[in-house]
Amino acid sequence: MDKNINITLKVWRQKGPKAKGAFETYKLKNVSQSSSFLEMLDVLNEQLVSEGKEPVAFDHDCREGICGMCSLYINGHPHGPDTSVTTCQLHMRKFDDGAVITVEPWRSAGFPVIRDLMVDRYAFDKIIQAGGFVSVNTGGVPDANAIPIPKKNADLAMDAAACIGCGACVAACKNGSAMLFVSAKVSQLALLPQGQVEAARRAKAMVAKMDELGFGNCTNTRACEAQCPKEVSISNIARLNREYIVAKLKD
């Protein structure tokens, strides 16, 4: 049964990208366990504003786990202690009365902090711009049955396409590697005939951009897939490695 709990929050506050950040401790009373984590932060901000303090800046948008905008590293987990959900789908019933909750931004050189808990994830857009697309000739619509796709490949492509680009993989990785994200974006296209035409160029371009932006080297610790809210598998990373190595050997 949900009840109201009292919690202590340790929140990372940082004025700007260059400013030095530190933890601030806040106490919240009578938080409904039925509220979501972000609603709880809304309550905290209401409280801060009424006290004449600066509210905590954090990213959020759809609040239904699909846009990939919310982030937050909560008690040592990207998207909090619950599995396979984003922060916006995390509820306060996952926490007990008297809990101390540490909230940090994603920490990675590729994702610099903008303010408080907000980080700049523009690097992911740059990687997509480097090749995460299919160049289309906008002619007539082809017949759906004209391009047969094995069920297995369709399923694997769909699983890879579940990636919402939130960056939890980078946040979870001790190497700050973006391989899970890049491999999902390469896989979702490489598995389908429409994407295979540009597969080699895409793998090379996206990996080159990822390296250029300063993301780390993958050492297969599997922390990314354990923390991914969409359960994207590292078998996608194996596929990316395969695609990339084959493409490079052909050059």
Place this chain on the structure above:
Amino acid sequence: MWLIKSSIGRKLVMSITGLFLIMFLLFHASMNVAAVFSEEAYNMICEFLGANWYAVAATGVLAAGFIIHIIYACWLTLQNRKARGGDRYAVNVRPKSVEWASQNMFVIGLVVIGFLALHFLQFWYHMMFAELAEKVGINVSLPDGIASTHDGYAFIEYYFAQPLVVALYLIWYAAIWFHLTHGFWSAMQTIGINSGLWMKRWITASNIFATLIMLCFAFVTIFFYLKSIM
């Protein structure tokens, strides 16, 4: 050159050199087991691996494998620390599916190298190196009671009769075991020979393979220790 400039290329070098070193370990373990059964057979191998041109050449290739693996390890670790950024998390939790070894490969590697230095001083320095030195007129003194640089069996008996040496070697084996349990399947993953189904197979194979190899080493070490106190 993509083996230097790209992250996947650098990881590929790590995996290929790692697999090469695993092959060497397999050979070394098999060779050691021979000592349990026959002194003559083991010493024959030792003589074969003495200062012959092919053995020296193979040692050179092996050393290159080690050096490349170590240089790349340092390089990747430094890059990865930089990619992690300046600020560290205040709270860190290791998810259940993440092996301890996988996040500590560099540190385990350092432990392995440390013991490797000891192993080289005890065996290689007195065997292949001593033999090579002899050819240019430098005399390396051997431990008491060992007459020949080819008498590998005597070296085993000499060192593995010392409880401290045995204990250190067993710690060393444990470190290599941790390194291999992650290293083997990780190499397959990096080369790209992996999928959802094969992941479980490779991880299981990794654990079995690492355990078998390290059990062989431990068996020989303990066997000779027991032999010395019997």
